[in-house]
Amino acid sequence: MGEPVLLNISPWKGLTRFGKKGKLNPRYVGPLKILKRVGKVAYVLALPPHMQHIYNVFHVSMIKKYNPDSRHVIEYELIEIQANLSYVQQAVKCLDQLVKVLRNKSVSLVRVLYRNNMIKESTWKLESEI
Structure with missing residues:
Protein backbone atom coordinates (compact mmCIF):
# COMPACT_ATOMS: atom_id res chain seq x y z
CA MET A 1 0.00 0.00 0.00
CA GLY A 2 1.37 3.38 -1.02
CA GLU A 3 4.50 1.93 -2.67
CA PRO A 4 5.59 3.45 -5.99
CA VAL A 5 5.44 0.97 -8.89
CA LEU A 6 5.85 1.00 -12.66
CA LEU A 7 3.06 -0.24 -14.92
CA ASN A 8 4.05 -2.49 -17.84
CA ILE A 9 2.24 -1.36 -20.99
CA SER A 10 4.23 -3.23 -23.64
CA PRO A 11 1.62 -6.01 -24.24
CA TRP A 12 -0.75 -3.46 -25.80
CA LYS A 13 1.18 -3.40 -29.08
CA GLY A 14 -0.28 -1.17 -31.76
CA LEU A 15 -2.63 0.68 -29.43
CA THR A 16 -2.18 4.39 -28.91
CA ARG A 17 -3.60 4.51 -25.38
CA PHE A 18 -0.41 5.95 -23.94
CA GLY A 19 0.48 8.44 -26.66
CA LYS A 20 2.97 6.61 -28.87
CA LYS A 21 2.75 3.64 -31.19
CA GLY A 22 5.22 1.05 -32.44
CA LYS A 23 8.95 1.15 -31.70
CA LEU A 24 8.78 4.40 -29.74
CA ASN A 25 6.11 3.07 -27.39
CA PRO A 26 7.34 3.24 -23.78
CA ARG A 27 7.53 -0.07 -21.88
CA TYR A 28 6.60 1.28 -18.48
CA VAL A 29 4.50 4.17 -17.17
CA GLY A 30 4.98 5.59 -13.73
CA PRO A 31 5.84 5.77 -10.94
CA LEU A 32 2.28 5.14 -9.71
CA LYS A 33 1.09 4.47 -6.16
CA ILE A 34 -0.75 1.35 -5.05
CA LEU A 35 -4.10 2.28 -3.48
CA LYS A 36 -5.29 -1.18 -2.40
CA ARG A 37 -5.04 -4.90 -3.06
CA VAL A 38 -7.92 -6.69 -4.79
CA GLY A 39 -7.85 -10.44 -4.20
CA LYS A 40 -4.52 -12.27 -4.28
CA VAL A 41 -3.06 -11.11 -7.59
CA ALA A 42 -4.53 -7.69 -8.45
CA TYR A 43 -3.90 -4.12 -7.32
CA VAL A 44 -5.69 -0.79 -7.70
CA LEU A 45 -3.32 1.94 -8.86
CA ALA A 46 -3.63 5.73 -8.64
CA LEU A 47 -3.57 6.84 -12.27
CA PRO A 48 -2.71 10.40 -13.41
CA PRO A 49 -5.54 12.55 -14.85
CA HIS A 50 -4.60 11.91 -18.50
CA MET A 51 -5.07 8.14 -17.91
CA GLN A 52 -8.43 8.26 -16.12
CA HIS A 53 -10.19 6.58 -19.06
CA ILE A 54 -8.30 3.33 -18.27
CA TYR A 55 -9.58 0.85 -15.70
CA ASN A 56 -7.27 1.11 -12.68
CA VAL A 57 -7.09 -2.57 -11.55
CA PHE A 58 -4.01 -4.44 -12.81
CA HIS A 59 -2.61 -7.96 -12.43
CA VAL A 60 0.65 -8.47 -10.54
CA SER A 61 2.44 -9.51 -13.74
CA MET A 62 1.92 -6.00 -15.17
CA ILE A 63 3.45 -4.24 -12.14
CA LYS A 64 7.16 -3.74 -11.50
CA LYS A 65 8.70 -2.36 -8.32
CA TYR A 66 10.06 1.17 -8.74
CA ASN A 67 13.53 1.81 -7.37
CA PRO A 68 13.93 5.59 -6.99
CA ASP A 69 17.04 6.98 -8.61
CA SER A 70 18.42 10.52 -8.49
CA ARG A 71 19.02 10.38 -12.27
CA HIS A 72 15.25 10.14 -12.88
CA VAL A 73 14.74 13.74 -11.77
CA ILE A 74 14.64 16.10 -14.73
CA GLU A 75 15.68 19.68 -14.13
CA TYR A 76 14.25 22.30 -16.45
CA GLU A 77 14.25 26.04 -16.86
CA LEU A 78 11.07 28.04 -17.08
CA ILE A 79 10.32 29.50 -20.50
CA GLU A 80 8.40 32.75 -20.80
CA ILE A 81 5.50 32.03 -23.12
CA GLN A 82 3.78 34.92 -24.86
CA ALA A 83 0.01 35.33 -25.32
CA ASN A 84 0.05 33.66 -28.75
CA LEU A 85 1.78 30.54 -27.24
CA SER A 86 5.20 31.27 -28.73
CA TYR A 87 8.52 32.13 -27.13
CA VAL A 88 11.62 34.06 -28.15
CA GLN A 89 14.78 32.04 -28.62
CA GLN A 90 17.83 33.74 -27.15
Whole structure:
Protein backbone atom coordinates (compact mmCIF):
# COMPACT_ATOMS: atom_id res chain seq x y z
CA MET A 1 0.00 0.00 0.00
CA GLY A 2 1.37 3.38 -1.02
CA GLU A 3 4.50 1.93 -2.67
CA PRO A 4 5.59 3.45 -5.99
CA VAL A 5 5.44 0.97 -8.89
CA LEU A 6 5.85 1.00 -12.66
CA LEU A 7 3.06 -0.24 -14.92
CA ASN A 8 4.05 -2.49 -17.84
CA ILE A 9 2.24 -1.36 -20.99
CA SER A 10 4.23 -3.23 -23.64
CA PRO A 11 1.62 -6.01 -24.24
CA TRP A 12 -0.75 -3.46 -25.80
CA LYS A 13 1.18 -3.40 -29.08
CA GLY A 14 -0.28 -1.17 -31.76
CA LEU A 15 -2.63 0.68 -29.43
CA THR A 16 -2.18 4.39 -28.91
CA ARG A 17 -3.60 4.51 -25.38
CA PHE A 18 -0.41 5.95 -23.94
CA GLY A 19 0.48 8.44 -26.66
CA LYS A 20 2.97 6.61 -28.87
CA LYS A 21 2.75 3.64 -31.19
CA GLY A 22 5.22 1.05 -32.44
CA LYS A 23 8.95 1.15 -31.70
CA LEU A 24 8.78 4.40 -29.74
CA ASN A 25 6.11 3.07 -27.39
CA PRO A 26 7.34 3.24 -23.78
CA ARG A 27 7.53 -0.07 -21.88
CA TYR A 28 6.60 1.28 -18.48
CA VAL A 29 4.50 4.17 -17.17
CA GLY A 30 4.98 5.59 -13.73
CA PRO A 31 5.84 5.77 -10.94
CA LEU A 32 2.28 5.14 -9.71
CA LYS A 33 1.09 4.47 -6.16
CA ILE A 34 -0.75 1.35 -5.05
CA LEU A 35 -4.10 2.28 -3.48
CA LYS A 36 -5.29 -1.18 -2.40
CA ARG A 37 -5.04 -4.90 -3.06
CA VAL A 38 -7.92 -6.69 -4.79
CA GLY A 39 -7.85 -10.44 -4.20
CA LYS A 40 -4.52 -12.27 -4.28
CA VAL A 41 -3.06 -11.11 -7.59
CA ALA A 42 -4.53 -7.69 -8.45
CA TYR A 43 -3.90 -4.12 -7.32
CA VAL A 44 -5.69 -0.79 -7.70
CA LEU A 45 -3.32 1.94 -8.86
CA ALA A 46 -3.63 5.73 -8.64
CA LEU A 47 -3.57 6.84 -12.27
CA PRO A 48 -2.71 10.40 -13.41
CA PRO A 49 -5.54 12.55 -14.85
CA HIS A 50 -4.60 11.91 -18.50
CA MET A 51 -5.07 8.14 -17.91
CA GLN A 52 -8.43 8.26 -16.12
CA HIS A 53 -10.19 6.58 -19.06
CA ILE A 54 -8.30 3.33 -18.27
CA TYR A 55 -9.58 0.85 -15.70
CA ASN A 56 -7.27 1.11 -12.68
CA VAL A 57 -7.09 -2.57 -11.55
CA PHE A 58 -4.01 -4.44 -12.81
CA HIS A 59 -2.61 -7.96 -12.43
CA VAL A 60 0.65 -8.47 -10.54
CA SER A 61 2.44 -9.51 -13.74
CA MET A 62 1.92 -6.00 -15.17
CA ILE A 63 3.45 -4.24 -12.14
CA LYS A 64 7.16 -3.74 -11.50
CA LYS A 65 8.70 -2.36 -8.32
CA TYR A 66 10.06 1.17 -8.74
CA ASN A 67 13.53 1.81 -7.37
CA PRO A 68 13.93 5.59 -6.99
CA ASP A 69 17.04 6.98 -8.61
CA SER A 70 18.42 10.52 -8.49
CA ARG A 71 19.02 10.38 -12.27
CA HIS A 72 15.25 10.14 -12.88
CA VAL A 73 14.74 13.74 -11.77
CA ILE A 74 14.64 16.10 -14.73
CA GLU A 75 15.68 19.68 -14.13
CA TYR A 76 14.25 22.30 -16.45
CA GLU A 77 14.25 26.04 -16.86
CA LEU A 78 11.07 28.04 -17.08
CA ILE A 79 10.32 29.50 -20.50
CA GLU A 80 8.40 32.75 -20.80
CA ILE A 81 5.50 32.03 -23.12
CA GLN A 82 3.78 34.92 -24.86
CA ALA A 83 0.01 35.33 -25.32
CA ASN A 84 0.05 33.66 -28.75
CA LEU A 85 1.78 30.54 -27.24
CA SER A 86 5.20 31.27 -28.73
CA TYR A 87 8.52 32.13 -27.13
CA VAL A 88 11.62 34.06 -28.15
CA GLN A 89 14.78 32.04 -28.62
CA GLN A 90 17.83 33.74 -27.15
CA ALA A 91 21.26 32.99 -28.58
CA VAL A 92 23.76 32.00 -25.91
CA LYS A 93 27.01 31.64 -27.88
CA CYS A 94 28.55 30.89 -31.26
CA LEU A 95 30.05 27.41 -31.40
CA ASP A 96 31.66 27.41 -34.83
CA GLN A 97 32.19 29.54 -37.92
CA LEU A 98 32.29 28.36 -41.53
CA VAL A 99 32.71 30.04 -44.92
CA LYS A 100 30.85 28.11 -47.60
CA VAL A 101 32.09 28.74 -51.13
CA LEU A 102 29.45 28.56 -53.82
CA ARG A 103 30.05 28.97 -57.58
CA ASN A 104 30.23 32.74 -57.68
CA LYS A 105 30.03 33.87 -54.04
CA SER A 106 31.01 32.89 -50.52
CA VAL A 107 28.58 32.71 -47.59
CA SER A 108 29.73 32.92 -43.99
CA LEU A 109 27.78 30.72 -41.55
CA VAL A 110 27.82 30.61 -37.76
CA ARG A 111 26.70 27.68 -35.59
CA VAL A 112 24.52 29.15 -32.83
CA LEU A 113 23.54 27.59 -29.51
CA TYR A 114 20.20 28.84 -28.17
CA ARG A 115 19.04 28.98 -24.56
CA ASN A 116 17.10 25.87 -23.38
CA ASN A 117 18.65 23.75 -26.18
CA MET A 118 21.39 21.14 -26.11
CA ILE A 119 24.58 21.34 -28.17
CA LYS A 120 23.33 18.75 -30.67
CA GLU A 121 20.29 20.99 -31.31
CA SER A 122 22.42 23.99 -32.35
CA THR A 123 21.75 25.39 -35.83
CA TRP A 124 23.70 27.07 -38.61
CA LYS A 125 22.64 30.66 -39.34
CA LEU A 126 23.87 33.29 -41.73
CA GLU A 127 26.35 35.62 -40.07
CA SER A 128 24.43 38.60 -41.47
CA GLU A 129 21.23 37.52 -39.61
CA ILE A 130 22.96 37.55 -36.23
